Each structure stands twice: as C-alpha cells, then as structure tokens.
Amino acid sequence: MSSFKRLNLDSYPNLLSELIELDLKFKSNQICLNTTVDKPDDYLLGCGSLYYDWSTAKRNDKNELISVDVWDNPLTESDFTEFCSVFSGTTFERLYRDISSQYEVGRVRIMNLAPGRVMTWHLDDSPRLHYPFKTQEGCSMVIDNEVMHLDQDVWWWTDTTKHHTAFNASGESRYHIVAALLKPTIS
Numbered sequence: 001m002s003s004f005k006r007l008n009l010d011s012y013p014n015l016l017s018e019l020i021e022l023d024l025k026f027k028s029n030q031i032c033l034n035t036t037v038d039k040p041d042d043y044l045l046g047c048g049s050l051y052y053d054w055s056t057a058k059r060n061d062k063n064e065l066i067s068v069d070v071w072d073n074p075l076t077e078s079d080f081t082e083f084c085s086v087f088s089g090t091t092f093e094r095l096y097r098d099i100s101s102q103y104e105v106g107r108v109r110i111m112n113l114a115p116g117r118v119m120t121w122h123l124d125d126s127p128r129l130h131y132p133f134k135t136q137e138g139c140s141m142v143i144d145n146e147v148m149h150l151d152q153d154v155w156w157w158t159d160t161t162k163h164h165t166a167f168n169a170s171g172e173s174r175y176h177i178v179a180a181l182l183k184p185t186i187s
Helices: 015-022 091-102
Strands: 003-007 030-032 052-057 065-068 105-113 129-135 139-143 144-148 155-158 164-167 174-181
Touching: 015 065, 015 091, 015 129, 015 174, 105 164
Parallel strands: none
Antiparallel strands: 003 155, 030 105, 052 065, 105 174, 129 155, 129 174, 139 144, 139 164
C-alpha cells in the first residue's frame, strides 16, 4: 500500500499572498493555526517537537546525537483545540474550519522548507494531511523508500508513522499546511 493518497478536498488559492500579508514570525520554519486553551493565540506554541527539547541536543565530534532532553510536561496533539485569532477572516480560517469539520485533527501548521534544506529522518505518532500551497520541481517527500512530489493545491494523506523526510532541492521556499490526524483512518 502506498504511503501517499491523493484526497478529493477543496483547494485554497492565494494562501501564500495571505501569509505574506500577515507578516508573522516563523519559529523553526513553522507557524501553528491552532493552540491550547491556556495559551490563546500563541501561534508559535505548537512549533517543533512536542516531546523533545531539541535546544538541549548534545552531539559528538562526528555530529552524532548523544542525548536530547524531553520536555517536563509535554503537550499532545489533542491539546491543540483553539484556533488562533490572528488568522480570523483569512482563507487559513476557512481551511482550518473545513478540515476540522471533516477530520479530528491535532496541530495544524504552516511549514516552510527553505531552498537546499532537508528534514531529518524521523517518524510521527500519527499520519498527516499535507496541503502544498507553494511547491515546485525539486521538492519531494520520502516515506520509507517511496518518493513523491506532492502536487500544489491538492490535499494528501501521508503515512508519517513510517520513517520519512522531505527535501527542497529547488531555489525557492516550499510551503505546506500539515495537519496531524488524531484518528488515522480516512475515507
């Protein structure tokens, strides 16, 4: 079975221009559309790992990971239930409401992968929905040994419970909406 499935869901043109107009600061190349009840409108809270504090990572002289601390009280995907009002009235709000009405989702993030960058080989606790709203030739995801360029303005289910990465070998940034699925099955 493929680790990628194209979904027949609505597309959302002009997300990149709306993102530019919002002029938000990214944290580790991510912005979160939703947050927790106790941190209203903190669009940076859900960025990065919910489990590991990568700022504490220690490596040896071969750049191999020796240790990394775990957060004292790690959040879970299901903690992210509140929409950040900084996105109110935008297409991002419509997208978030549409996806949340069809799927039980955790964090819904805007992820930027800069030119010439690659993500670490990792796995997630649950599958993800991906919606590339700016991508181009040279941008792909790899899940196990399966490589796929995810078409722009198309929703994809991805089995990120398997080892995976993404790379951007192009000369421009790549932007995806990435939603964690709390219930992994899709129709």
